[in-house]
Amino acid sequence: MEARTEIETLGEFGLIDHLTKNIEFQNASSILGVGDDGAVIDHYGKQTVISTDMLVEGVHFDLMYTPLKHLGYKSVVVNLSDIYAMNAHPTQITLSIAVSNKFSVEALDEFYEGVYAACEKYGVDLVGGDTSTSRSGFVISVTALGEVVPGQFVKRSTAQKGDLICVSGDLGGAFLGLTLMEREKQIFLENPQIQPDLENEAYIVGRLLKPEARRDIIAFFADNEIMPTAMMDISDGLSSDLLHICNQSQVGCVVYEEKLPIHEDARMAAFKFGLDPTAAALSGGEDYELLFTIPQSDYDKLVLNEQISVIGYMTDADAGSKILTKGGNQFKITAQGWNAFKDQ
Numbered sequence: 001m002e003a004r005t006e007i008e009t010l011g012e013f014g015l016i017d018h019l020t021k022n023i024e025f026q027n028a029s030s031i032l033g034v035g036d037d038g039a040v041i042d043h044y045g046k047q048t049v050i051s052t053d054m055l056v057e058g059v060h061f062d063l064m065y066t067p068l069k070h071l072g073y074k075s076v077v078v079n080l081s082d083i084y085a086m087n088a089h090p091t092q093i094t095l096s097i098a099v100s101n102k103f104s105v106e107a108l109d110e111f112y113e114g115v116y117a118a119c120e121k122y123g124v125d126l127v128g129g130d131t132s133t134s135r136s137g138f139v140i141s142v143t144a145l146g147e148v149v150p151g152q153f154v155k156r157s158t159a160q161k162g163d164l165i166c167v168s169g170d171l172g173g174a175f176l177g178l179t180l181m182e183r184e185k186q187i188f189l190e191n192p193q194i195q196p197d198l199e200n201e202a203y204i205v206g207r208l209l210k211p212e213a214r215r216d217i218i219a220f221f222a223d224n225e226i227m228p229t230a231m232m233d234i235s236d237g238l239s240s241d242l243l244h245i246c247n248q249s250q251v252g253c254v255v256y257e258e259k260l261p262i263h264e265d266a267r268m269a270a271f272k273f274g275l276d277p278t279a280a281a282l283s284g285g286e287d288y289e290l291l292f293t294i295p296q297s298d299y300d301k302l303v304l305n306e307q308i309s310v311i312g313y314m315t316d317a318d319a320g321s322k323i324l325t326k327g328g329n330q331f332k333i334t335a336q337g338w339n340a341f342k343d344q
Contacts, residue, residue, distance in 0.1 A: 039127035051082035057137030072114025083146035098134035159230035159249035175284020177208030203265035231292035255312035
């Protein structure tokens with residue numbers, strides 16, 4: 001059996017020292033990091049973008065099927081996604097955790113391994129944070145900082161009538177991965193002798209447990225001089241997030257069901273679970289793809305990127321938000337996206 005080091009043997013400051021001892025900065029903008037009362041950052045004339053997110057055990061993740069290393073990686077990535085959604089480049093994060101004594105130092109090392117893997121992949125520096133005791137499970141709070149050329153950030157409230165609606169990647173996979181994991185969890189709880197059967201569903205499980213932020217899309221915009229008129233990342237589900245843009249920009253929209261990008265593995269999984277792939281794409285959250293609008297004049301530039309799908313266009317606010325089905329019917333888009341407070 002592996003050795004287990006109790007957190008209390010290190011104390012709070014000892015734990016922070018242990019978890020952060022090997023940090024090496026990757027950004028010139030990171031002047032001072034962990035070890036003082038505050039971090040010091042200098043973005044050299046660029047504007048600073050800040051986003052923060054909290055992940056709570058039992059609400060945002062389930063440790064029965066979420067490996068700690070994956071959880072550390074995902075905790076960082078979901079915050080970096082918000083920075084990219086502002087058309088900015090992430091440079092630093094702070095990470096605060098609250099843990100109960102059921103976690104060993106080795107377990108936290110595993111979590112931080114995932115954190116550092118994400119930092120390394122995306123070129124961001126961990127510059128601060130805090131640890132605390134929790135009486136109610138694992139709580140993670142990440143704040144991400146990024147930089148953007150003055151005036152180049154993209155908001156949600158600036159889409160225009162006639163703009164094309166675009167998404168990166170494909171949709172619904174993470175929700176289907178969650179559906180599979182929850183199903184296997186129930187089977188396991190009822191009969192612990194039965195080993196989970198993930199049925200070769202590596203794609204949808206990966207979409208849930210190890211999402212990636214779309215740095216490549218932001219780089220593509222810069223290389224091709226594309227400036228989205230509005231943008232956000234898809235965390236609550238396409239329908240819910242698109243309605244945010246419509247409401248804040250005071251426009252309506254038309255989305256074509258046949259244009260929704262759905263991976264073949266996700267489509268097959270949906271059918272197997274008795275779910276509608278379109279519903280999964282519209283309402284499933286946690287895809288962390290970018291949803292953005294561009295002027296029609298930029299359409300020719302988009303064709304260069306197979307990772308971008310044009311799914312519809314913006315209309316007058318009076319026309320409402322509609323989806324046109326493959327069968328030619330028209331339905332109102334509703335915010336069926338995941339609601340954190342639906343069970344309260």
